[in-house]
Amino acid sequence: MTTSYDVAVIGGGPAGTAMAGALKAQGKQVVIIESDLWGGTCPNRGCDPKKILLSAVEAKDAATTLHAKGLTGGPQVDWPALMAHKRGYTDGISDGTLNSLTQRGIATRHGEAYFQGDGQLTVDGTVIQARDVVIATGQRPVILPIKGHEYFKTSTDFLDLDVMPKRVTFVGGGYVGFELATIANAAGADVHLIHHNDRPLKEFDPQLVRDLMAELTTAGVTIDLNEDIQAIEKKADGLHLKAADGFERVSDLVICSAGRQPNADHLGLENVGVKFDRHGIAVNDHLQTANEHIYAIGDVSATPVPKLTPLAGYEARYLAGQLDRPGAPITYPAVPTQVYAAPKLAQVGMSAATAAADSDRYQVNDLDMTKWFSYYRFGANVARAKVIVDQTTGTVVGATVLSTIADEMINYLTLLIDQQVTLNKLQRTILAYPTPASDLQYLY
Ligand SMILES: Cc1cc2nc3c(=O)[nH]c(=O)nc-3n(C[C@H](O)[C@H](O)[C@H](O)COP(=O)(O)OP(=O)(O)OC[C@H]3O[C@@H](n4cnc5c(N)ncnc54)[C@H](O)[C@@H]3O)c2cc1C
Numbered sequence: 006m007t008t009s010y011d012v013a014v015i016g017g018g019p020a021g022t023a024m025a026g027a028l029k030a031q032g033k034q035v036v037i038i039e040s041d042l043w044g045g046t047c048p049n050r051g052c053d054p055k056k057i058l059l060s061a062v063e064a065k066d067a068a069t070t071l072h073a074k075g076l077t078g079g080p081q082v083d084w085p086a087l088m089a090h091k092r093g094y095t096d097g098i099s100d101g102t103l104n105s106l107t108q109r110g111i112a113t114r115h116g117e118a119y120f121q122g123d124g125q126l127t128v129d130g131t132v133i134q135a136r137d138v139v140i141a142t143g144q145r146p147v148i149l150p151i152k153g154h155e156y157f158k159t160s161t162d163f164l165d166l167d168v169m170p171k172r173v174t175f176v177g178g179g180y181v182g183f184e185l186a187t188i189a190n191a192a193g194a195d196v197h198l199i200h201h202n203d204r205p206l207k208e209f210d211p212q213l214v215r216d217l218m219a220e221l222t223t224a225g226v227t228i229d230l231n232e233d234i235q236a237i238e239k240k241a242d243g244l245h246l247k248a249a250d251g252f253e254r255v256s257d258l259v260i261c262s263a264g265r266q267p268n269a270d271h272l273g274l275e276n277v278g279v280k281f282d283r284h285g286i287a288v289n290d291h292l293q294t295a296n297e298h299i300y301a302i303g304d305v306s307a308t309p310v311p312k313l314t315p316l317a318g319y320e321a322r323y324l325a326g327q328l329d330r331p332g333a334p335i336t337y338p339a340v341p342t343q344v345y346a347a348p349k350l351a352q353v354g355m356s357a358a359t360a361a362a363d364s365d366r367y368q369v370n371d372l373d374m375t376k377w378f379s380y381y382r383f384g385a386n387v388a389r390a391k392v393i394v395d396q397t398t399g400t401v402v403g404a405t406v407l408s409t410i411a412d413e414m415i416n417y418l419t420l421l422i423d424q425q426v427t428l429n430k431l432q433r434t435i436l437a438y439p440t441p442a443s444d445l446q447y448l449y
């Protein structure tokens with residue numbers, strides 16, 4: 006059976022579903038192909054389940070920091086109940102996404118998409134004919150190719166654990182390692198985070214990363230830096246992780262959190278002249294591959310931006326516009342990114358290190374906000390921000406924030422950057438007091 010469409014979209018995650026929806030709204034005939042769960046990584050095994058589990062950490066920490074300041078006793082995480090709460094959300098995602106696509110008249114196919122050749126896109130033997138194809142197949146966890154790699158589990162396994170093991174170890178200090186270590190620690194596990202050099206979360210301000218590590222260490226997470234794990238051995242007392250320098254750690258569960266790799270190696274891209282490497286599928290500044298009818302968006306594309314859900318949607322909306330009416334190359338606004346640990350670490354725009362190189366122009370406001378009203382009232386242990394102000398324009402151009410509410414503050418800061426809001430302009434807006442937003446004027 007051969008079916009013909011204007012556009013075929015491969016991957017039913019945030020990028021693919023946004024793409025298919027935007028194309029359908031333009032009146033195009035579109036088919037979307039998904040080999041696993043509709044909705045993709047973010048709502049099924051990424052952002053959303055992670056943040057549901059984090060809700061218990063946030064509530065527990067809020068109660069703990071107010072201990073002896075008006076609260077007594079301390080809540081404990083009931084992992085099976087928390088997991089049931091998470092599943093109450095995630096279990097409905099795939100069917101819900103499929104229904105939403107179908108209701109909008111978007112054709113759907115479940116199966117592995119594969120390019121047999123130009124114009125020969127197949128899904129489980131069926132040829133799908135489409136003028137253009139958009140690849141939005143995302144990424145999957147890297148499994149380090151060390152001895153005993155078969156004992157590694159991934160973030161996907163962690164986010165669906167029935168029981169929290171006694172000892173949990175994360176190999177790799179990036180977003181996934183820090184976020185899931187925070188959750189496992191709050192759930193009562195003995196948690197180790199092992200990183201191969203001395204710069205975990207290397208995209209973030211090193212001082213604030215050190216502050217975050219100090220907080221996590223105080224909370225009970227053991228962080229081992231400069232340890233390069235070479236082997237995992239299963240013994241009667243657990244999984245033994247070993248580094249070349251004699252370092253050894255025993256654990257019940259070992260999560261490989263050493264990064265993610267593009268889902269580009271199983272698509273037959275060599276049959277259609279599309280190139281990729283470990284950063285993703287090579288695209289030009291119109292998100293077009295070397296094959297003029299094939300595009301790549303979201304996590305799988307090698308664009309110069311972090312791999313995040315809002316960017317998947319942003320690239321989808323841009324490309325839908327391009328396919329309708331070709332125009333200017335894609336440009337990206339300031340992109341906020343954050344680590345949902347306890348506390349949260351968030352960053353947007355210019356870093357303090359870059360600003361320091363031009364100190365005549367850029368002022369770095371390094372602010373200890375711990376005693377500020379917004380943080381004092383719930384007894385926060387740490388609240389720190391570095392805010393970069395361009396002195397020639399009086400606008401904020403970058404910020405790093407470490408606090409329990411950094412995830413909200415960074416969005417306000419992103420708006421200030423995007424809208425080029427000066428202090429004068431901000432103070433002409435009345436913001437409800439006392440709220441984190443009413444603190445914005447003190448960041449300049
Ligand atoms: C643990 C974790 C936490 C995260 N937390 C955050 C967060 O807090 N905030 C944030 O912004 N981002 C977060 N992310 C990143 C976010 O999930 C991704 O940026 C986002 O899902 C990318 O969307 P996508 O559509 O490009 O890819 P995906 O969501 O990965 O979707 C790609 C889809 O393509 C399908 N597919 C692959 N190959 C084929 C094939 N051959 N045929 C058919 N279908 C195929 C896959 O099954 C998948 O469903 C997190 C990721 C992880 C792993």
Ligand SMILES: NC(=O)c1ccc[n+]([C@@H]2O[C@H](COP(=O)([O-])OP(=O)(O)OC[C@H]3O[C@@H](n4cnc5c(N)ncnc54)[C@H](O)[C@@H]3O)[C@@H](O)[C@H]2O)c1
Nearest residue numbers: 176177178179180181182200201206262263264265312343
């Ligand atoms: N909050 C969020 O927005 C969020 C959360 C999770 C994931 N994500 C997305 O998923 C992507 C992947 O996240 P991630 O944490 O899996 O990857 P990452 O690339 O952020 O971090 C992986 C870390 O593992 C380290 N590493 C590599 N090899 C190692 C080794 N042999 N031993 C020890 N450490 C090693 C790297 O130096 C790096 O610090 C992120 O870049 C982000 O785009 C976002």
